[in-house]
Amino acid sequence: xxxxVIIGQLLxxxxxxxxxxxxxxxxxxxxxxxxxxxxxxxxxGVPDYVKPxxxxxxxxxxxxxxxxxxxxxxxxxxxxxxxxxxxIGFAAEKDxxxxxxxxxVLGIILFSMLTGKAG
Amino acid sequence: MTVLTFTLxxxxxxxxxxxxxxxxxxGGGFVVIPLLTLALGVDIHYAIxxxxxxxxxxxxxxxxAYVKEGITNMRLxxxxxxxxxxxxxTGAVLAAFIPAHFIAILFGTVLICxxxxxxxxxxxxxxxxxxxxxxxxxxDGNFPEAGGFVAYRVVNVVGGFGMMIxxxxxxxxxxxxxxxxxxxxxxxxxxxxxxxxxxxSNFMIGVxxxxxxxxxxxxxxxxxxxxxxxxxxxxxxxxxxxxxxxRTASAAWLKYLFAGIILILAIQMIYNGILxxx
Numbered sequence: 001x002x003x004x005v006i007i008g009q010l011l012x013x014x015x016x017x018x019x020x021x022x023x024x025x026x027x028x029x030x031x032x033x034x035x036x037x038x039x040x041x042x043x044x045g046v047p048d049y050v051k052p053x054x055x056x057x058x059x060x061x062x063x064x065x066x067x068x069x070x071x072x073x074x075x076x077x078x079x080x081x082x083x084x085x086x087x088i089g090f091a092a093e094k095d096x097x098x099x100x101x102x103x104x105v106l107g108i109i110l111f112s113m114l115t116g117k118a119g
Numbered sequence: 120m121t122v123l124t125f126t127l128x129x130x131x132x133x134x135x136x137x138x139x140x141x142x143x144x145x146g147g148g149f150v151v152i153p154l155l156t157l158a159l160g161v162d163i164h165y166a167i168x169x170x171x172x173x174x175x176x177x178x179x180x181x182x183x184a185y186v187k188e189g190i191t192n193m194r195l196x197x198x199x200x201x202x203x204x205x206x207x208x209t210g211a212v213l214a215a216f217i218p219a220h221f222i223a224i225l226f227g228t229v230l231i232c233x234x235x236x237x238x239x240x241x242x243x244x245x246x247x248x249x250x251x252x253x254x255x256x257x258x259d260g261n262f263p264e265a266g267g268f269v270a271y272r273v274v275n276v277v278g279g280f281g282m283m284i285x286x287x288x289x290x291x292x293x294x295x296x297x298x299x300x301x302x303x304x305x306x307x308x309x310x311x312x313x314x315x316x317x318x319x320s321n322f323m324i325g326v327x328x329x330x331x332x333x334x335x336x337x338x339x340x341x342x343x344x345x346x347x348x349x350x351x352x353x354x355x356x357x358x359x360x361x362x363x364x365x366r367t368a369s370a371a372w373l374k375y376l377f378a379g380i381i382l383i384l385a386i387q388m389i390y391n392g393i394l395x396x397x
Contacts, residue, residue: 004186004187004189004193005187007186008182008183008184008186008187009183011179011180011182011183011186011325012179012180012183014179015176015179015180015183015354018176019176019350019351019354022343022346022347022350022351023347023351025343025347026126026347026348026351029122029343029344029347030122030123030126033122034121034122034123034126035121035122035123036121036122037120037121037122038120038121038122038125040159040160040161040162040165040342040345041160041161041162042162043162043164043165043339044339045338045339046337046338046339047339047342050343065343065344066343068343068344068346068347069341069343071347072172072341072343072346072350073336075172075175075176075179075350076172076175076328076329076332076333076336077329078175078179078325079175079178079179079325079326079328079329080326080329082179082325082326083197083326086193086197095257097256097257098194098197098198098257101197101198101201102197104201105197105200105201105204105326108201108204108205108208108330109204109326109329109330109333111208112204112207112208112211112330112331112333112334113333113334113337116208116211116212116333116334116337116338117337117338
């Protein structure tokens with residue numbers, strides 16, 4: 001199969017899976033918290049239940065917003081996985097220059113992920 | 120307002136945003152951010168987080184189709200992603216230090232510029248002038264058209280790369296795909312045919328946004344309860360938009376109507392930003 005076809009397929013699957021997960025989490029969240037009042041007027045930073053260390057346990061407790069967050073993380077990961085597939089595709093074509101370019105872009109995102117916490 | 124009402128308003132608004140965004144080619148964020156900040160009183164940091172996530176969804180969803188058709192120039196896209204991801208990271212880090220009302224003013228200004236760019240006549244003119252760097256980087260390509268494949272060459276790689284860094288910074292600060300700026304870099308600076316530059320720009324938005332989204336995530340800009348209705352609404356709206364687009368491709372007055380709506384939103388954002396109400 002051509003790499004373009006795989007990448008196209010991958011993007012579509014990534015988007016619809018993550019939206020499906022977010023929808024599921026959203027339903028759980030709404031049935032539990034639907035009648036509470038919203039307050040987003042001030043920025044509060046990262047809530048506890050989605051902090052990296054707590055996310056998985058929150059999901060197992062079936063907390064709606066944690067499940068939504070998993071869907072969103074999957075959505076953000078979709079273009080990143082696309083890059084990995086592109087790198088494999090260039091390697092298969094023996095286009096090592098572009099394999100390197102793709103890995104460089106992946107490296108920048110990784111750097112952003114590791115240094116983005118401060119502030 | 121209860122959570123349920125808030126979610127339903129947001130879902131409907133995001134649907135309209137996705138529809139408008141796909142018809143104008145400007146993306147959903149341009150309506151989502153004013154909707155959240157001006158109409159629902161949400162802090163702008165949450166608004167840019169939700170907008171960015173929706174940009175990833177629409178970009179990935181529509182890129183899937185274009186990549187298969189072979190219009191997207193993947194080498195060009197990936198090469199320029201070096202510039203946009205560096206810019207996006209810088210922008211996301213800067214966003215924490217920029218006061219909210221300034222973000223609103225910048226947003227309005229970028230919105231006006233993008234609307235003007237989107238109204239400009241698009242040429243599918245094909246450049247055949249050679250460039251050493253473009254040849255070395257294998258950026259020249261071809262795209263399918265009715266009569267077969269049309270070959271084109273790319274010029275001014277350095278200028279385009281620089282412009283892409285700017286597009287990335289703006290995307291990282293404002294949480295938008297900044298597709299219009301990417302098209303300017305490719306269309307105006309690098310002389311790439313319009314068909315190729317729009318699809319390649321769209322292809323790049325996902326990766327660019329991911330570079331700033333990983334920062335947003337860790338800083339709490341991405342709130343699941345806000346993102347959920349926004350992403351679902353924008354994606355459904357964009358899907359409807361792509362169906363309408365096929366049928367009413369020649370309706371020029373629609374474009375002007377949308378540009379008018381966007382202009383009003385932009386002025387609202389700037390006005391409220393200056394008054395410090397955002």
